[in-house]
Amino acid sequence: MEKRIVITGVxxxxxxxxxxxxxxxxxxxxxxxxxxxxxxxxxxSPEDHLPRKLARRSDRFTQLALAAxxxxxxxxxxxxxxxxxxxxxxxxxxxxxIGGIGTLLEGHDVLNESGAEKVSPLxxxxxxxxxxxxxxxxxxxLRGVSYAPTSACAAGAHSIGAAARAIAAGDCDAVVxxxxxSAHVSIAHAAFGQMDALSDSGISRPFDARRDGFxxxxxxxxxxxxxxxxxxxxxxxxxxxxxxxxxxxxxHHLTAPEAHGEGAARAIALALRDAGLAPEDxxxxxAHGTSTPLNDAAETKxxxxxxxxxxxxxxxxxxxxxIGHLLGAAGAVEAVATVLALAERVAPPTVxxxxxxxxxxxxxxxxxxxxxxxxxxRMVAISNSFGFGGHNAVLCIGVSS
Amino acid sequence: MPETVTRExxxxxxxxxxxxxGAEPSDITPDATFEALDVDSLDLVELGQIVQEExxxxxxxxxxxxxxxxxxxxxxxxxxxxx
Numbered sequence: 001m002e003k004r005i006v007i008t009g010v011x012x013x014x015x016x017x018x019x020x021x022x023x024x025x026x027x028x029x030x031x032x033x034x035x036x037x038x039x040x041x042x043x044x045s046p047e048d049h050l051p052r053k054l055a056r057r058s059d060r061f062t063q064l065a066l067a068a069x070x071x072x073x074x075x076x077x078x079x080x081x082x083x084x085x086x087x088x089x090x091x092x093x094x095x096x097x098i099g100g101i102g103t104l105l106e107g108h109d110v111l112n113e114s115g116a117e118k119v120s121p122l123x124x125x126x127x128x129x130x131x132x133x134x135x136x137x138x139x140x141x142l143r144g145v146s147y148a149p150t151s152a153c154a155a156g157a158h159s160i161g162a163a164a165r166a167i168a169a170g171d172c173d174a175v176v177x178x179x180x181x182s183a184h185v186s187i188a189h190a191a192f193g194q195m196d197a198l199s200d201s202g203i204s205r206p207f208d209a210r211r212d213g214f215x216x217x218x219x220x221x222x223x224x225x226x227x228x229x230x231x232x233x234x235x236x237x238x239x240x241x242x243x244x245x246x247x248x249x250x251x252h253h254l255t256a257p258e259a260h261g262e263g264a265a266r267a268i269a270l271a272l273r274d275a276g277l278a279p280e281d282x283x284x285x286x287a288h289g290t291s292t293p294l295n296d297a298a299e300t301k302x303x304x305x306x307x308x309x310x311x312x313x314x315x316x317x318x319x320x321x322x323i324g325h326l327l328g329a330a331g332a333v334e335a336v337a338t339v340l341a342l343a344e345r346v347a348p349p350t351v352x353x354x355x356x357x358x359x360x361x362x363x364x365x366x367x368x369x370x371x372x373x374x375x376x377x378r379m380v381a382i383s384n385s386f387g388f389g390g391h392n393a394v395l396c397i398g399v400s401s
Numbered sequence: 402m403p404e405t406v407t408r409e410x411x412x413x414x415x416x417x418x419x420x421x422x423g424a425e426p427s428d429i430t431p432d433a434t435f436e437a438l439d440v441d442s443l444d445l446v447e448l449g450q451i452v453q454e455e456x457x458x459x460x461x462x463x464x465x466x467x468x469x470x471x472x473x474x475x476x477x478x479x480x481x482x483x484x
Contacts, residue, residue, distance in 0.1 A: 051423065052423040053422065053423025053424075053439065054423075056421075056422070056423055057423075117450065117453070118450060118454075120447065120450075121443045121446040121447060122443060122447070125443070
């Protein structure tokens with residue numbers, strides 16, 4: 001990174017509840033937000049978090065992003081409608097995999113049943129994939145660069161990487177960033193199911209020999225990134241530092257990862273190079289770990305390629321074991337979870353991991369949360385995200401002791 | 402169209418719609434401007450769909466700029482509904 005970029009606020013809404021700390025604590029406790037093969041944010045009611053007009057003008061994925069954003073900004077000590085910098089230099093980059101598909105389908109039903117004249121004029125602005133980015137920018141008066149990366153399950157991590165680059169390039173002093181997803185509609189369940197991507201057993205058990213697909217989740221994660229000098233000047237509390245970012249493409253297959261994880265390994269290596277760190281500096285890996293046979297095998301190979309012999313010494317865990325796969329929100333929620341894991345110096349477990357796959361022989365933290373130790377005092381983690389289309393995005397995050 | 406449409410009924414239906422759009426009920430008066438109620442062109446399109454459904458009255462895009470207050474909208478709907 002050409003500039004130091006720090007994280008001053010985090011927020012999350014997940015199937016484990018509302019709040020980043022709720023996610024961390026319940027994950028460490030081994031609680032699961034998965035029921036009947038799906039993971040939903042049942043604790044989230046938009047009216048508890050949003051004015052009526054804003055809730056009405058937002059698809060659920062945007063509502064989740066707004067709630068997570070409010071939490072992140074509050075933690076960063078920002079006013080709701082006035083960032084602590086020139087608003088023109090504050091960006092808002094919030095990705096999604098699918099966008100407002102629920103709104104789209106409702107509009108389609110109305111069209112078929114009642115005709116074009118009855119279709120809501122709100123259908124497009126709610127459905128569009130940039131709706132969450134737009135809603136956060138409007139609500140919080142963020143007037144710099146704003147858009148929505150859409151790279152399937154890498155969108156959250158790509159958003160955070162793009163946000164960091166916007167600060168590093170000098171375009172912004174701060175960026176509100178992350179990802180959001182809410183796609184629990186029957187067409188998505190059916191289509192992911194027909195791809196054999198969803199778990200038939202309804203159990204998310206990343207890296208376990210019995211893993212049989214992912215469990216679909218929903219939620220949002222939002223982070224406040226600030227340029228280090230500016231954050232220090234305003235007296236901000238620094239939670240973590242975004243040390244590096246690496247992104248690559250497999251250029252291989254529409255859905256399957258390249259089996260050796262070569263593209264993923266390059267993304268990890270790029271993130272470490274961007275951070276100026278060596279493989280031995282990595283204290284924890286927050287894995288993409290989807291619980292699909294292909295991902296978890298390719299990711300294990302990628303970690304081995306990128307970290308070499310050190311791979312065997314690093315605790316690796318996947319929050320998807322308790323919240324399922326949040327698709328375009330996954331990378332952002334996992335970045336939030338990584339910040340808290342480093343801050344608390346604990347590697348949360350891959351809950352439910354029991355049976356070793358002989359090919360998957362790394363340390364997946366199966367037996368409950370593990371204290372993290374670091375040789376040099378600064379805790380460093382990488383957070384992996386890989387999306388359909390072969391998109392790989394890796395964040396390197398550090399917390400000083 | 403129901404035969405018993407009254408101006409009061411139209412006013413009540415418009416108020417209900419504005420409340421649903423997110424306006425504060427206590428702020429909704431005949432003199433209140435849509436701008437003050439934070440009711441915008443997208444809301445007015447929805448209001449148009451509602452009055453079309455309820456009263457068979459069409460509010461066109463060209464009508465919208467002329468509607469500044471709640472009372473303006475109720476007047477126009479009532480006029481077109483023959484009340």
